[in-house]
Amino acid sequence: DIVLTQSPATLSLSPGERATLSCRASQNIRSSLAWYQHKPGQAPRLLIYDASNRASGIPARFSGSGSGTDFTLTISGLEPEDFAVYYCQQRSDWPSLTFGGGTKVEIK
Amino acid sequence: EVQVLESGGGLVQPGGSLRLSCVGSGFTLSSYGMSWVRQAPGKGLEWVSGMSVSGGSTYYADSVRGRFTISTDNSKSTLYLQMNSLRAEDTAVYYCAKEKRSSKTNYYYYMDVWGKGTTVTVSS
Secondary structure, three states: OOOEEEEOOEEEEOOOOOOEEEEEEEEOOOOOOEEEEEOOOOOEEEEOOOOEEEEOOOOOOOEEEEEOOEEEEEEEOOOOHHHOEEEEOOOOOOOOEEOOOOOOEEEE | OOOOEEEEEEEEEOOOEEEEEEEEEEOOHHHOOEEEEEOOOOOOOEEEEEEEHHHHHHHEOOOOOEEEEEEEEEEEEEEEEEOOOOOEEEHHHHEEEEEEEOOOOOOOEEEEOOOEEEEEEEEE
């Protein structure tokens, strides 16, 4: 199975700062990667798919990049509502689907 | 508005059974791949099971294969997850999600509509 490793586990930042989250795959997954935002008690929210495409309604401050085994989610200027847990996800080895362990973005 | 709404969670003893339901609205459920994902207390997201368009194929994580069964009733626009032989480690919030195709491969790789989840607790 393909393993996704996210780093760091926790990111402590202030509103307005830039957040850079990393996701590394154990094998080449081309650009078949998504990013989700998850807040307690809420439904997870798709942010980015195919590594760099923003999902419908997602603000432009969220961007994704990478291919192969190394991927990045960047939040260009943190808004108060962006403090949450972020997961990467792949399904390159169809039909198995895996998530990374998550990165918590917390207020510094 | 495209939505999914889960129900059916509760407290069940180890070895017991439970059936979760997920009603889709604003879209034709049989025209999309669908998945169940869970989150155990203090843990991350874990994919549990998926179903292809029109229910043609079903898929399971190793941790639930042989114990859980995914199915649909298209007349009711409802996805189900029948959970048997439940264990303490199945305790989690269970989410239903509508799948989204990759724009590059046309396979259902991602999940673009999620419910708020239903809680399953396995304990004596």
